[in-house]
Each structure stands twice: as structure tokens, then as C-alpha cells.
Amino acid sequence: MITSIQGTLSSATPLHAIVELNGFGYEVNIPVTTAEKLPATGATVKLHTLVIYREDAQTLYGFATPAERDFFRLMIENVTGVGPKLALTIMSRLSLPLLESAIRLGDIGSLAKCPGIGKKTAERLVVELKSKVGGQSSLAGEASGAGVDTPGESRHRDAVAALTALGYRAADADQAVRRATLALGADASTEALIKKALA
Known part of the structure; x- marks a missing residue:
């Protein structure tokens, strides 16, 4: 089982990254939420991976964090009708904190x-x-060693909720807050994230 890959980022698109390692170029399927966090081409990158084996192919999927990889695995192993391609689409549209929140709250609309x-x-x-x-079994909680959201996840969720209250669609609000987080850093306050997302 290949659980991670670290090497030189050779090229990247919103849904694929080529990572060069020991003379080999590995094509990794990634969600947009991971593509947003990739370094510049030529830099060292580490992706947390899951390999899906089929009769006719072996496909490598990569994520920015172990929690995202584990959530991807959870979807394809537990939800009827959700395969790797659809799971990647879902994770490209909504960040992990928003996905977990929507599932916990039963927000079918989002x-x-x-x-x-x-x-x-x-x-x-x-x-x-x-x-x-939900609760103590939250993937994000397990990744951080606790059963609660990290401060960054809470700020992200609060900023998305504020933008949604202002009339943004949940997915658009989530994307705007992700961009703001990339620009300002993971320690940015909720207020700063909202202001940057609205700019």
C-alpha cells in the first residue's frame, strides 16, 4: 500500500499532478481542494495517497492531508454508488470541514x-x-488527536457560515474562504477570512 509520495512536482492541473521520484513520474489524481495547495512546479511536494486497483488499471489518488485521504476512502468504501471519480468530484467542490459539517447536520441541499x-x-x-x-469519531478530530475541530477548521466553518448568511451559495462561500486561507495563512482570524473572501 502506497500511503504517501514525496518528490518533485513536475506538472499540475486542477485534477492531476505529476510527481517525479527516483527517475519515475507518478500521475496522481487530486481534487481541486488539493490542487489549490500545491507548491510551484519544480518544488518538493508530499501527497497522502490511496491506490485503487482494478482489473485493467492501478490509479493513484493524492490529497493534501491524511484526513482528506481517509475521508475519500470512507466515501468509496461505505457509500453505495460513490466510486473514486464521484468522490473526487465531491471533494473538489467542498472542503473537508464543510463536507463533514454538511453530513453531521444532514444538510442534503448543500x-x-x-x-x-x-x-x-x-x-x-x-x-x-x-x-x-460525528462527535468523537470525526476524521478531522482523529487526525489532530482530539474529537473536536481544530481552531483553523472552526474559523473556516464560521467564515463559510457568515458568507452563506450574506447570500453566498455554500460551495461558493467555501471556495472563497479556501482562497482567503491560502492568501492569509492558516492562522488568519475568522474576520480576516471573511474580509478577504469579500474583497
């Missing part, structure tokens, strides 16, 4: 707005994953 996700698939995501991402 989930159903992801491309390729209808109401029935959104309902399955909630029903089949709610017990796995």
Missing part, C-alpha cells in the same frame, strides 16, 4: 449541489457516513 450528486446520493452520504464523522 451536498446535492455538487456536480453528479442528486438528492438520493446526498441522502446516502448523510445516512451512511453520519455516525462515522
Whole structure:
């Protein structure tokens, strides 16, 4: 099992990265949320990976954090009708904190707005994953060693909620806050994130 890959970022698109390591170039399928965090071409990059083996192919999927990789695995192993391609689409549209929040709160509307996700698939995501991402079993909590959100995740979620209250769609608010976080850094306050997202 290949759980991570670290090497030189040879090239990248919103859904693929080529990582060169020991003379080999590895094509890694990534969500947009990971592509946003990649360094410049030529820099060293580390991706947390999952390999999917099929009769006719071996496909490598990569993520910025172990928690994102584990959530991807959780979706494809537990939700009927959600394969790797659809799971990658879902994670490209919504960040992990927003996904976990939508599942915990049963927010089918936000989930159903992801491309390729209808109401029935959104309902399955909630029903089949709610017990796995709620409370003490939260993936983000496990990654940080606790059963609660990290301060950065809480600020992210609060900023998204504020933008949603101002009329933004949840996915657009999430994307704006992700961009603001990249620009300002992970320690930015909720207020700073909101101001940057609105700029």
C-alpha cells in the first residue's frame, strides 16, 4: 500500500499532478481542494495517497492531508454508488470541514449541489457516513488527536457560515474562504477570512 509520495512536482492541473521520484513520474489524481495547495512546479511536494486497483488499471489518488485521504476512502468504501471519480468530484467542490459539517447536520441541499450528486446520493452520504464523522469519531478530530475541530477548521466553518448568511451559495462561500486561507495563512482570524473572501 502506497500511503504517501514525496518528490518533485513536475506538472499540475486542477485534477492531476505529476510527481517525479527516483527517475519515475507518478500521475496522481487530486481534487481541486488539493490542487489549490500545491507548491510551484519544480518544488518538493508530499501527497497522502490511496491506490485503487482494478482489473485493467492501478490509479493513484493524492490529497493534501491524511484526513482528506481517509475521508475519500470512507466515501468509496461505505457509500453505495460513490466510486473514486464521484468522490473526487465531491471533494473538489467542498472542503473537508464543510463536507463533514454538511453530513453531521444532514444538510442534503448543500451536498446535492455538487456536480453528479442528486438528492438520493446526498441522502446516502448523510445516512451512511453520519455516525462515522460525528462527535468523537470525526476524521478531522482523529487526525489532530482530539474529537473536536481544530481552531483553523472552526474559523473556516464560521467564515463559510457568515458568507452563506450574506447570500453566498455554500460551495461558493467555501471556495472563497479556501482562497482567503491560502492568501492569509492558516492562522488568519475568522474576520480576516471573511474580509478577504469579500474583497
